[in-house]
Amino acid sequence: MGNYKGKSMKRVEDPRFIQGKGRYVANLSIPGMVHVAIKRSPYAHATINSVDTAAAAALPGVVAVYTGSDFSNVGGLPCGFTPPGIKTPAHPVVAVSKVRHVGDPVAVVVAENAYIAHDAVDLIEVDYTPLPAIVDAKGAMDTGAPLVHDDVPDNCSFHWPLGDKDATAQAIASADHVVEMELINQRLIPNAMEPRACVAQWDSFMENMTVWTTSQNPHTIRLLLGAFTLQIPEHKLRVISPDVGGGFGSKIFHYAEEVIVPWVARAVNRPAKWVSTRSEASITDAHGRDHVTHAKLGLKKDGTITGLYVTTWANMGAYLSTFAPLIPTALYITLLSGLYKIPVIFGETYGTMTNTVPVDAYRGAGRPEASYVLERLLDIAAQDLKMDPVELRRKNLIPPNEFPYQTPVALQYDSGNYPALFDKIEQLADYKGMRKEQEKARKDGRLVGVGFSSCIEASGPAPSAVAVGLGAGIGLFESGVIRVHPTGKVTVLTGSHAHGQGHETTFAQIVADELGVPMEDVEIIHGDTERTPYGVGTYGSRSAAIGGSALVKSAEKIRHKLTLLAAHLLEADPADIVYDQNSGKVHVKGAPDRAKAFGELSFALTTADKLPPGMEAGLEETSFYDPANFTFPNSAHVAQVEIDRDTGEVTIQKYAAVDDVGKVINPLIVEGQIVGGIVQGVGQALWEHGVYDENGQLLTATMLDYAMPRADRFPTIQVDRNETPSPHNPLGVKGAGEMGTIAGTTTIVSAVMDALAPLGIRHLEMPLTAEKIHNAIKAATSNGGGN
Amino acid sequence: MKVSMTVNGKATERDVEPRMLLVHFLRDELGLTGANIGCDTTQCGSCTIHLNGTAVKSCTVLAVQADGTSITTIEGLAQNGNLHPMQQAFWDKHGLQCGFCTPGMIMAATKLAAGNPHLTDEEIRHGLEGNLCRCTGYENIVRAVKAGAQAMAGGD
Ligand code: FES
Numbered sequence: 028m029g030n031y032k033g034k035s036m037k038r039v040e041d042p043r044f045i046q047g048k049g050r051y052v053a054n055l056s057i058p059g060m061v062h063v064a065i066k067r068s069p070y071a072h073a074t075i076n077s078v079d080t081a082a083a084a085a086l087p088g089v090v091a092v093y094t095g096s097d098f099s100n101v102g103g104l105p106c107g108f109t110p111p112g113i114k115t116p117a118h119p120v121v122a123v124s125k126v127r128h129v130g131d132p133v134a135v136v137v138a139e140n141a142y143i144a145h146d147a148v149d150l151i152e153v154d155y156t157p158l159p160a161i162v163d164a165k166g167a168m169d170t171g172a173p174l175v176h177d178d179v180p181d182n183c184s185f186h187w188p189l190g191d192k193d194a195t196a197q198a199i200a201s202a203d204h205v206v207e208m209e210l211i212n213q214r215l216i217p218n219a220m221e222p223r224a225c226v227a228q229w230d231s232f233m234e235n236m237t238v239w240t241t242s243q244n245p246h247t248i249r250l251l252l253g254a255f256t257l258q259i260p261e262h263k264l265r266v267i268s269p270d271v272g273g274g275f276g277s278k279i280f281h282y283a284e285e286v287i288v289p290w291v292a293r294a295v296n297r298p299a300k301w302v303s304t305r306s307e308a309s310i311t312d313a314h315g316r317d318h319v320t321h322a323k324l325g326l327k328k329d330g331t332i333t334g335l336y337v338t339t340w341a342n343m344g345a346y347l348s349t350f351a352p353l354i355p356t357a358l359y360i361t362l363l364s365g366l367y368k369i370p371v372i373f374g375e376t377y378g379t380m381t382n383t384v385p386v387d388a389y390r391g392a393g394r395p396e397a398s399y400v401l402e403r404l405l406d407i408a409a410q411d412l413k414m415d416p417v418e419l420r421r422k423n424l425i426p427p428n429e430f431p432y433q434t435p436v437a438l439q440y441d442s443g444n445y446p447a448l449f450d451k452i453e454q455l456a457d458y459k460g461m462r463k464e465q466e467k468a469r470k471d472g473r474l475v476g477v478g479f480s481s482c483i484e485a486s487g488p489a490p491s492a493v494a495v496g497l498g499a500g501i502g503l504f505e506s507g508v509i510r511v512h513p514t515g516k517v518t519v520l521t522g523s524h525a526h527g528q529g530h531e532t533t534f535a536q537i538v539a540d541e542l543g544v545p546m547e548d549v550e551i552i553h554g555d556t557e558r559t560p561y562g563v564g565t566y567g568s569r570s571a572a573i574g575g576s577a578l579v580k581s582a583e584k585i586r587h588k589l590t591l592l593a594a595h596l597l598e599a600d601p602a603d604i605v606y607d608q609n610s611g612k613v614h615v616k617g618a619p620d621r622a623k624a625f626g627e628l629s630f631a632l633t634t635a636d637k638l639p640p641g642m643e644a645g646l647e648e649t650s651f652y653d654p655a656n657f658t659f660p661n662s663a664h665v666a667q668v669e670i671d672r673d674t675g676e677v678t679i680q681k682y683a684a685v686d687d688v689g690k691v692i693n694p695l696i697v698e699g700q701i702v703g704g705i706v707q708g709v710g711q712a713l714w715e716h717g718v719y720d721e722n723g724q725l726l727t728a729t730m731l732d733y734a735m736p737r738a739d740r741f742p743t744i745q746v747d748r749n750e751t752p753s754p755h756n757p758l759g760v761k762g763a764g765e766m767g768t769i770a771g772t773t774t775i776v777s778a779v780m781d782a783l784a785p786l787g788i789r790h791l792e793m794p795l796t797a798e799k800i801h802n803a804i805k806a807a808t809s810n811g812g813g814n
Numbered sequence: 815m816k817v818s819m820t821v822n823g824k825a826t827e828r829d830v831e832p833r834m835l836l837v838h839f840l841r842d843e844l845g846l847t848g849a850n851i852g853c854d855t856t857q858c859g860s861c862t863i864h865l866n867g868t869a870v871k872s873c874t875v876l877a878v879q880a881d882g883t884s885i886t887t888i889e890g891l892a893q894n895g896n897l898h899p900m901q902q903a904f905w906d907k908h909g910l911q912c913g914f915c916t917p918g919m920i921m922a923a924t925k926l927a928a929g930n931p932h933l934t935d936e937e938i939r940h941g942l943e944g945n946l947c948r949c950t951g952y953e954n955i956v957r958a959v960k961a962g963a964q965a966m967a968g969g970d
């Protein structure tokens with residue numbers, strides 16, 4: 028049915044971007060606007076003795092300077108996921124007595140332009156007494172470690188166990204073979220290309236505040252501003268997230284600057300603007316990952332998995348960011364079953380406080396960490412048992428006839444055909460051919476590696492009752508309004524938010540097909556709390572599955588109303604009316620000429636003179652869709668790499684991916700998401716690392732030091748799909764935004780370690796930089812190991 | 815200090831602070847916000863423009879250094895309402911997602927492609943090494959630049 032779904036429609040949002048007319052927050056300028064710059068702590072941990080703002084305040088062009096105590100009338104930044112027993116330390120918007128990470132705000136300058144504001148920041152004198160710092164996720168719980176918050180003993184904010192501990196320990200103890208290892212999933216800096224920004228305007232007569240912010244979820248920001256931080260009544264607050272230049276999770280959270288900027292706008296009664304620099308972004312945007320994990324996998328001799336036991340220390344940073352505790356718990360432990368039948372699993376996470384930037388969701392969020400643990404264990408198990416890693420995995424796959432499949436770690440997988448997925452990737456990548464090539468290369472002394480990974484993701488969070496039951500502060504449904512104008516043109520309002528995903532195209536495809544109207548008659552509006560109904564926003568690959576489904580529900584209501592109206596106008600029984608979704612014509616069954624066009628009907632609801640009894644005028648429907656379950660995208664990826672023996676440099680020679688993201692609305696966009704995700708995932712495997720020294724100084728705070736993936740490091744990536752529709756949403760879609768990132772990391776690590784295996788190198792921690800590999804090769808060969 | 819330059823074909827004169835960066839001059843003084851600022855260490859290329867016919871990162875040039883030059887920004891690329899072939903190619907090949915890197919990518923790509931209608935993947939990947947994109951994984955950017963280069967030469 029329909030004309031658009033499943034087609035690679037060109038994106039309707041692109042004309043403004045390719046002509047430099049993107050509506051990013053940093054592009055906003057309002058007459059009379061002041062500029063905000065923030066003085067930040069250079070210490071990871073210190074007591075603030077005094078803040079001297081006199082010289083800054085005296086600088087010509089400075090409008091005002093504020094310190095922590097000025098913000099006594101705003102609430103601290105809240106944490107929105109609080110499982111039972113969690114300790115949630117206070118998070119002041121501007122530090123008053125103590126700073127807890129490099130980048131913690133200590134003072135705020137307001138000036139006529141940004142240059143003056145930054146000059147004034149340099150003139151502020153802060154007297155600190157430095158304190159010892161702790162940066163390590165696991166070390167934070169050691170006796171004697173510096174305490175980050177007095178009210179969080181042992182720096183442990185929470186302990187989150189799941190699964191049958193005793194049965195799992197028993198299964199491991201009685202296994203034929205156990206792989207036991209410690210793994211580090213290193214800290215990453217999200218680095219969306221657009222740095223965060225915020226603009227605010229106060230209407231002192233109406234007492235209304237408008238905040239433009241680089242957010243993935245403007246309604247959540249409004250809720251938190253209204254109820255917790257700024258405490259302006261929600262109906263007096265408008266939050267707008269116009270075009271946002273990438274998020275990857277980092278723009279979900281409620282940040283201090285989103286409170287500071289509107290607070291300033293009201294205090295000085297002028298519009299105010301703050302734009303983050305990249306270096307500032309590195310020390311304020313929530314980071315990702317940062318786990319230390321101890322894992323044990325039990326297997327039978329033939330490779331059958333018997334149990335998995337995982338303990339993880341997850342670095343939360345200096346404060347609990349908006350959703351931070353959710354990531355290494357309900358989005359991590361629950362994913363440890365992968366695509367495999369594992370009889371018993373026990374997983375537990377300690378969330379620890381350290382003197383680092385808070386850590387929260389970053390593309391994949393918990394799920395890449397889970398896949399990494401499991402896939403590394405399986406690769407090593409295959410090595411130990413002298414099995415092909417694909418064969419070992421195949422042996423343990425959940426069979427297609429066992430869906431829905433209940434894992435031992437709470438989730439129920441909706442659909443999948445994993446053996447078919449494996450068949451497809453082996454064929455696409457010519458896996459056997461690659462192995463032959465590798466064998467030959469090895470004989471020539473070359474370090475060629477073939478990597479494989481098969482990953483699961485729980486996307487589309489989440490059934491609200493489940494989310495709130497686990498500790499979420501809000502339900503995770505989504506809203507969708509279809510407003511049909513008198514002439515039959517359509518405005519769609521969605522609570523989802525696009526920051527690169529192309530909703531203006533995909534959602535228009537959905538609605539056009541559901542109603543049978545041309546796509547160009549449909550316009551998608553998002554990102555403005557005053558225009559769209561309360562919605563949850565975009566993260567966790569939820570928009571098509573939840574936001575899209577809300578639109579399908581609204582379209583059903585529209586079709587129902589038009590069917591009743593057409594029946595009335597055509598003097599037929601509603602049961603005999605057909606709504607043709609190709610043309611939008613509503614006609615009598617078997618008599619296509621006895622029809623009313625979509626525009627005729629929408630106009631009839633405007634004249635409203637011939638409506639059936641009881642029907643209201645107008646044509647607008649709203650739905651709030653709450654999903655029945657997560658969706659479970661799955662993937663199998665293969666890569667071939669070669670390592671330069673002398674330099675340790677990794678070259679990716681081939682990369683192939685087969686993903687099951689359910690039904691696909693726009694293949695062009697979905698492939699773009701998958702490839703983009705893979706490259707980002709490879710970034711973690713090979714280069715990216717947010718490095719702190721032991722004093723809590725971030726050594727990778729600029730793009731000079733933080734190695735982002737570049738175009739010249741990649742071959743063409745081959746992608747294909749293995750479609751098993753999700754049975755529980757009306758579109759049959761699963762999430763597509765994060766799978767690439769999840770699989771990209773594990774696949775490349777698998778390939779690099781496979782290349783190094785003949786040298787007896789069993790495991791190296793990410794990122795697998797040339798230097799690290801070079802040193803490992805040197806150590807291995809000088810020990811006389813390998814060839 | 816007084817600076818004057820031709821920007822997108824228009825003569826422009828302003829009084830600016832000597833320390834003002836060209837990218838701020840374009841964005842804040844002239845309202846040409848197409849060139850984005852993605853970093854503070856000349857790594858990302860989001861701010862790329864054409865200065866006297868060369869692609870440069872406008873965050874690395876002072877406005878006063880651009881005195882007397884001729885500048886084209888992304889806003890000046892389309893002619894008489896027609897997209898530049900490179901802009902069209904980015905659209906056709908889905909060479910952008912969030913769009914933030916896109917103006918810089920397109921400005922860099924048009925220079926890379928000028929006189930090179932048959933760029934190889936490798937040449938494109940190397941040529942765009944100074945432009946970062948966090949969204950696309952570069953693949954479709956490579957496709958777009960290839961198609962754009964051909965179209966610029968009047969090819970298919
Ligand atoms: S802003 Fe100019 S290179 Fe990044």
Ligand code: FES
Pocket residue numbers: 220272273527909910911912913914915916946947948949950
């Ligand atoms: S499209 Fe988002 S950074 Fe390139």
